[in-house]
Amino acid sequence: MDILQIAQQVAGVLEDKKAENIVTLDIKDLSTIADYFVICHGNSSTQVQALAAELRKNLMESEIEISKIVGYxxxxWVLVDLGDVVVHIFHRDEREYYNLERxxxxxxxxx
Incomplete structure (x- = not known):
């Protein structure tokens, strides 16, 4: 599975779990941090945790290595580091404040 397919799988899992406003950014020409950011939000702390837990479960089942999960x-703001794909699962308020898309x-x- 290539890196873009992993980012697409992540976005699909988040969409299935009802994440809000999912955006995948291609940052490979802008940074050495990662190739893709997948950004979304939940409307409550419970939803943010449910999104992160479902993503973790799916990635483990797919044998995709998770480098780190912070903020759970x-x-x-839960960050799931997959190496070349970094997932940002925000609470709605934090997403508006940090505005990574900008x-x-x-x-x-x-x-």
Missing amino acids: DAAR IWGDASIVG
């Missing part, structure tokens, strides 16, 4: 307990405004949005 606070459930305000910060990475030069990135192209992937389908």
Whole structure:
């Protein structure tokens, strides 16, 4: 599975779990951090944790290595590091505040 397919799988899992406003940014020409950011939000801390838990379960079943998950307990901004794909699962309020799409405004949005 290539990196874009992993990002697409992540977006699909999040969509199935009812994440809001899912955006996949192609940042490979802008940064060495990762190739793709997948960004979404939930409307409550419970939903943010449910999104992260479902994503973790799906990735483990697909044998996709998770480097790190941070922010799960606070459930305000959960970061799931898959190496070349970094997933940002925000609480709605934090997503509006940090506005990663604006910060990475030069990135192209992937389908």
